[in-house]
Amino acid sequence: MPTTDAILQLRGITKEFKLGSQVVHALKGIDLDIAKNEYVALMGPSGSGKSTLMNLLGCLDTPTSGHYKLNGIDVSSLKDNSLAEIRNAKIGFVFQSFNLLPRYTALENVALPLVYAGLRKEERLARAAQVLDQVRLSDRMKHRPNQLSGGQRQRVAVARALVNNPTLILADEPTGNLDSKTSIEIMKLFDEIQAAGNTVVLVTHEEEIAQYAKRVIRLVDGNIYSDIIK
Numbered sequence: 001m002p003t004t005d006a007i008l009q010l011r012g013i014t015k016e017f018k019l020g021s022q023v024v025h026a027l028k029g030i031d032l033d034i035a036k037n038e039y040v041a042l043m044g045p046s047g048s049g050k051s052t053l054m055n056l057l058g059c060l061d062t063p064t065s066g067h068y069k070l071n072g073i074d075v076s077s078l079k080d081n082s083l084a085e086i087r088n089a090k091i092g093f094v095f096q097s098f099n100l101l102p103r104y105t106a107l108e109n110v111a112l113p114l115v116y117a118g119l120r121k122e123e124r125l126a127r128a129a130q131v132l133d134q135v136r137l138s139d140r141m142k143h144r145p146n147q148l149s150g151g152q153r154q155r156v157a158v159a160r161a162l163v164n165n166p167t168l169i170l171a172d173e174p175t176g177n178l179d180s181k182t183s184i185e186i187m188k189l190f191d192e193i194q195a196a197g198n199t200v201v202l203v204t205h206e207e208e209i210a211q212y213a214k215r216v217i218r219l220v221d222g223n224i225y226s227d228i229i230k
Contacts, residue, residue: 006033007167007199008057013066013076015052026052028222029066034201039194041202041210044219051172053219054203058091058170059083071167088116092161092169096176098153100145100160106132106152107141110159117164131159135189151182158189162198169193169200175209187212 013030016023027049034040044050055061056068059075062083068076075086093099100109111128119127132141135155145153154174161169171190175183187209194200194214202213210216218226 005035007036007071008032008034008201009067009069010056011067013053013056013063013068015049015056015061016064026222027056027063030224032217032224034199036199037194037197039190039200039202039212039214041204041213041216042219043204043207043210043216044225045205047221048219049222050203050219054170054172054201057168057201058093059087088113089164090167092164092166094154094157094161094169094171094174096173098145098150098157098177100153100156102145105142105144106137106148106156106159109145109156110163113160113164128159128163131163132156134162135159149182150178151185154178154182154186155189158186158193162193167199169198171200171202173204174202175204175206183209 010030010032013027014025015027016025030053042050042053056063059070062078063076066076067074070086070090073086075083078086101112104112107125107128110132111124114124114127129138129141132138135158137152137155137159140148140152145156148156175186178186190200190202191212202209204210215227215229217224
């Protein structure tokens with residue numbers, strides 16, 4: 001679905017892996033546009049290519065062929081150092097396992113991406129506190145991860161993803177380690193984030209979680225099987 005205001009543009013994206021003497025065609029020519037402020041769920045069974053596609057969208061990997069433009073920059077052929085700069089400046093990640101540093105407080109975990117952005121410590125902590133307040137955790141700033149519930153840890157992870165004002169929020173199974181009540185709370189938070197103007201791409205295998213998104217893309221065998229805007 002080509003759009004003039006696309007901030008993510010993929011054209012002819014393929015990805016191949018070698019497994020011994022075999023070549024696995026994980027993605028088979030993906031064309032995809034995602035516009036600013038869209039809320040997209042990527043779905044598909046194991047082996048469909050959704051995790052591979054997520055890694056490419058997040059600049060964690062590069063395609064075998066094709067072009068991927070993020071905010072007009074062709075990132076498909078960038079070297080590792082350049083990809084790392086793009087990831088830190090343009091993409092906020094939320095993972096199933098939270099990926100918080102256990103010895104750091106919530107405030108320090110959220111401020112960490114700003115170290116690479118070159119901000120002074122006072123600025124980093126002030127911005128981190130602002131985002132923790134946004135996810136309603138201002139009363140837990142000094143707590144370490146082991147002092148927080150699963151839902152609170154995921155809120156810290158969401159705050160960390162937001163702290164750099166990224167172009168894209170990329171969430172990989174963000175409710176996978178949470179109970180159903182906490183999952184609903186986290187998904188309501190993503191609704192708020194998207195309503196505030198952020199672009200959100202959610203990778204999930206759960207139908208009820210995908211229904212929070214405004215657009216659902218399903219992959220099968222390395223191809224886009226369906227692309228439905230609700």
